[in-house]
Amino acid sequence: MLADVMDQVRALRMMNKRQVAAQLLNFMMIVSSALMIWKGLALVTNSESPIVVVLSASMEPAFQRGDLLFLDMPRNDPIEIGDICVFKIPGREIPIVHRVIKLHDEINTGKQFLLTKGDNNNVDDRGLYNRGQMWIHKDHVVGRVRGFMPYIGMVTILMNDYPQLKYVFLGVLGLFVLIQRE
Incomplete structure (x- = not known):
């Protein structure tokens, strides 16, 4: 295993500037492709964040911590009681995934107001709001x-809980891209 890594490091040292530049361009192409896919999904789903991760157990048994959720936000489709929504409270960073339990429509302004609650919580979310x-x-x-x-x-979740893991993962990914010759 160590011998393989050393062979890869030697191969990396033997690369000329043009090969290194090509590998860096490949890496930037991968990153920009991922960003384009993300923005394309955001455009198609009409959601600023088309994919989110469940961070708590408040929606069990419907969703577990670590589940990946796919979102959309149809323009003309009203939110209904029972819909599971992801919402962001102004001034707070982390979005919340909870079920709509009550609706209130203001007739004179046409605005729709929602009351939410986590399936695993005993009370509604008014304590979470501002x-x-x-x-x-x-x-x-x-x-x-x-x-x-x-x-x-x-x-x-693991990368957020252990930031060092994020840097190790990115470093290994970057090294893999650099030493890959195809």
Whole structure:
């Protein structure tokens, strides 16, 4: 194993500037392709974040910690009671995944207000909203859950819990791209 790594390092040292530049361009192409796919998904789903990871157990048994959720936000499709939405409270970084339990429509403004609750929580989310806020606006909703993949998001949770793991992963990925000759 160590001999293989040393052989790869020697091969990397023997590369000329043109080969190194080509490998770096390949790496940048991979990163830009991933960003384009993300932005394309955001455009198609009408959601600023078309994919999110469940970070807590508040939606069990529907979703477990680490599940990857696929979101969309149809323009003309109203949110209904029972929909599972991802919403972002102004001033807070982390979006919340909870179920809509009540709706309130203001007739004179046409705005829709929502009250949410985690399936595994005993009370509604008014304690999570900003001080004095009793409802969230439809504008706060990032998207509605349309599908999920169980436990795929655990990689993201591990990298957030252990930041060193993120740098090791990126370093190994970068080294792999540099030493790959195809």
